[in-house]
Amino acid sequence: MNTSNLLISADNLCASRQGRLVLDHVSLDLAENDFITLIGPNGAGKSVLLRHLLKLETGQSGSVTHRDGLKIGYVPERFQIDPTLPMPVKRFLGLNNELKPDAIQTLAAETHCEALLERPLAGLSGGELQRVLLARALAASPQVLMLDEPAQNLDVSGQLQFYQLIEEIFEKRDLSVLMVSHDLHLVMSSTRRVVCMYHHICCSGAPESVARDPEFISMFGKDMAQMMSVYQHSHNHDHNSENEAAS
Amino acid sequence: MITPVLITAATLALLAGPLGCFVVWRRMAYFGDGLAHSALLGVAISLLIGISNQLGMILIAIAFAVALIWLRTQRLLATDTLLGILAHAALSLGIVSMALLGMEDAEVHDYLLGSLDSVSPDMLPILVLGSGLSLGLLMRLWPGLLLMTTSEELAHAEGVPVRVYEFLLMLLMGVVVAGAVQLVGALLITSLLIIPASTARLFAKSPEAMGVGGSLIACLSMVIGLPVAEQMAVPIGPAIVSFSVALFLVALSTKLLIDWAKAKRAAA
Known part of the structure; x- marks a missing residue:
């Protein structure tokens, strides 16, 4: 990989919680225009990894390097006002930033929040709140968008719409996405790389190759792998035609 | 005598309004109580080593905040349990030390419930200056504190130094405590923070409106409560708090009435 387009680079990260090693020599690179979906069982250390990549925490050993002046938009897993x-x-x-009213309007339009602007934050539904958090994460025009299980409290159609919105933003804006998500089948078409972790990185690569990886199958079962290959098929197609169009 | 005291009380109230909002939003009422109780230990210590009461109380407030933040990171006990231990330890130690230092019961009583007799006139300009500066600091920290109250994780990720802000918020509460103990009394200071803010909450549509509303309501309680208490020769703290509770009840019934009327109109 060309180092010049690297945005975030984690090198041999180790971290523990209550004496247990939750990150065990984790290395992960996020480059320009990347779309990484991070999967793994509960308690695998996905959120901890995100917190380290954001530099909210520092590990016992290893390092996290950001490109100079890197801005990250973050949608946290838990948000309760x-x-x-x-x-x-x-x-x-517009809180704690210098966003002008018309910039807020544009941002709200992009994330389908226009109708919510006057409403109190505490009275929003799950889907509305996620869109607002997404808008907030985009406010500083970040180069990286990090989302921690952003659709876990949404119903199926809400999930679908939310992931479509992420795809739209990924296509329109010049940014990279790193997302923790269990809804792999829903984010398949935009995910460039799946990283599967359980304290360490078990396997990583394009969705189709990960689905065939024995470690992936042992962790998520054959059903999940099969489901992924089904979605994979149409994705492969899209991806290729897109590449052809670009070249 | 009463006018300089009134001015001091009003500046303290201006600070207590928006600060009280954070006490309500961040559920720090119990912390405020603990801080206020520990003020008595501050008075005892300042008597012992010969510094001003206010300085002693601020120092103890800082020690209290640091002890709490440190104990909380140890995760041995829940925060409210820790606060209970710290607050009552400081209250008991304070009263025992005051008695050992030869303070009269009546004087201890004044610190608990507030009294104009215990206010030293030469401290008033310093108190006004202190609350003014604290209000300025609070306004500077306002956006960051608000973001952090909305979501600590988000604030942290966006570069707000949340631990520093948290400590400064506790320090500002220490200033209010140190300024108001002699007026309102250690037992009732928290109400000066939370009642005006809660009253303003009933009608506020934005955090700023709640802060300004809290300031105005706290000022009103002070400016009316103080002279009335002196006139009627009743303890000042309870008089001020009774008046602000009355304001709260009026606001609450008005709000309920408006909501009821709205619901009725919507149903019709």
Whole structure:
């Protein structure tokens, strides 16, 4: 991989929680225009890895390097606002940054939040809140968008719409996406690389090759692997034609 | 005498309004109580080593905040349990030391419930300056503190130094405690923070509106409560708090009435 287009690079990261090693020599690179989906069982250390990549925590050993001036938009896994805090969506989007009202409008239009701007944050539904958090993550025009299980509290159609929105943003904006998600079948068409982890990186690569990896099959079972190859097929097609068009 | 005290009380109230919002939003009421109780230990210590009461209380407030933050990272006990231990330890130690230092019961009583007699006039300009500066600091920290209250993780990821901000917020509460102990009394200071903010919450549509509303309501309680208490020769703290609770009840019933009328109109 060409080092000049690297945005984030984790090298041999180790970290523990309550005396247990949750990150065991993890190395991961995120380059320009990457779309990585991070999968793994519960407690595999996915969120911990994200927190390290964001430099919210530092590990016992290993390193995380950001490209100079790198901006990361982050959608955290848990978000709970106290209802006693009267926070209109509009105010939240412009909070602690210098966003002008028309920039907030544009941002809201991009993430389908226009109708929510005057509503209080505490009264939003799960899907609405995720879109607002996405808008907030995009506010600083980041080069990297990191999402931690962004659709886990949404119903199926909500999930579908949310992932479509992520795809749209990935295509329109010049950014890379790193997402923790279990809904691999829904993000297949945009995912360039799947990274499967359980404390260490078990396997990684294009979705089709990961689905055939014995470690992946032993972790998620044959059904998941099969389901992935089904979705894989149409994805392969799209991806190739896209590449041809580009070249 | 009363006018300089009123001005001091009003500046403290201006600070207590927006600060009280954070106490409500971040559920720090119990922490405020602990801080206020520990103020008595601060008074005892300042008597012992011969510094001003306010300085002693601020120092103890800092020690209290640091002890709490440190103990919390140890994850031995839940935060409210830790606060209970710290607060009552400081309250008991404070009262025992005050008695050992020869303080009269009546004087201890004044620190618990507030009294104009215990306010030293030469401290007033310093208190006004202190609350003014604290208000300025709070306004500077406002956007970051708000983001951090909305989501600590998001604030952290966007580069807000959350631990520093958290400590500064506790320090500002220490300033209010140190300034208000002699007026309102250690037992009632938290109400000066949370009642005006809660009253403003009933009608506020934005965090700023709640902060400004809290300031105005706290000021009103002080400016009316103080002279009335002096006139009627009742303890100041309870008088001020009773008045602000009355304001809260009026606001609450108005709000309920408006909501009821709206619901009725919507149903019709």
